[in-house]
Amino acid sequence: MLTAYFVDMRKVITEWYRVLSSKGRVAMVVDNVRFEGEMIPVDLILSEMAEEVGFKVEEILIARYKGNSSQQMKKYGKIPVRESIVIWRK
Numbered sequence: 001m002l003t004a005y006f007v008d009m010r011k012v013i014t015e016w017y018r019v020l021s022s023k024g025r026v027a028m029v030v031d032n033v034r035f036e037g038e039m040i041p042v043d044l045i046l047s048e049m050a051e052e053v054g055f056k057v058e059e060i061l062i063a064r065y066k067g068n069s070s071q072q073m074k075k076y077g078k079i080p081v082r083e084s085i086v087i088w089r090k
Helices: 002-019 042-053 070-076
Strands: 025-031 033-035 038-040 056-066 081-089
Touching (some): 002 042, 025 056, 042 056, 042 081
């Protein structure tokens, strides 16, 4: 499931880079997640992908910290995860 998400997002990021004007920007809200108890820094992983495609990471803003799914909390405890706004420039 995670692999498919990141494969799909690489395609999206590549297409954004292709269609944006030369000084275009992307701002996207993303949630980091816990998967099988492991924290997955989605904002950082997507920003790394964006840099590989050609974007410059302008900023990663932390919007808030939020709880995770009830299934994850029950099994692994309550640990807040970041919700971020990533800003990339072409």
